[in-house]
Amino acid sequence: MRRSLIFSFAKTISRSFLKKPATLMYPQVERKYYSITRGRIFNDIDRCIFCGLCQKKCPTHAITVMKETKEYELRSLQCITCGACVDVCPPKCLSMEINYSVSVFGRDEGAYYYKQSDKTEDVKKPD
Numbered sequence: 001m002r003r004s005l006i007f008s009f010a011k012t013i014s015r016s017f018l019k020k021p022a023t024l025m026y027p028q029v030e031r032k033y034y035s036i037t038r039g040r041i042f043n044d045i046d047r048c049i050f051c052g053l054c055q056k057k058c059p060t061h062a063i064t065v066m067k068e069t070k071e072y073e074l075r076s077l078q079c080i081t082c083g084a085c086v087d088v089c090p091p092k093c094l095s096m097e098i099n100y101s102v103s104v105f106g107r108d109e110g111a112y113y114y115k116q117s118d119k120t121e122d123v124k125k126p127d
Contacts, residue, residue, distance in 0.1 A: 033098040038081040040101040043072055045114040047093035054085035054094060070116040076101045077110035 024031060033039075050067040062078035063085060065071075086094045104110045 035098070037098040038083060039097045039099050040076070041074060041079060041081065041085065042095050042097050043074065043114050044093040045072060045116050047091050048072060048116065049091055051090060053088045053090065057084045057088045059084065072114040074112045075110060076112060077104070077107060
């Protein structure tokens, strides 16, 4: 029993010496992202109509839409990147990027705030 156990360990160890490492050497070898990768949620705030459907559809309540002030908050530490908000968005201003969000050290750093700028133009009145 003991001898067969030792031989099975030796077999596993000798196989692992002959294979390449399972992990990537990150700085030298860039990670390949696939088209179905679910990464960070991005909001093109200039196209947003602030309807609030993404906020209602989010299962973890990671999105807050403030229609009056035209602000949008996404708490990335609460988000499970399910894509429900992206699917329900009428103007399609939400999208899933294939890269991931950066590491943060606190809850307040994990929130993304978007605010739509006023697009009012000065219109000259005819004299």
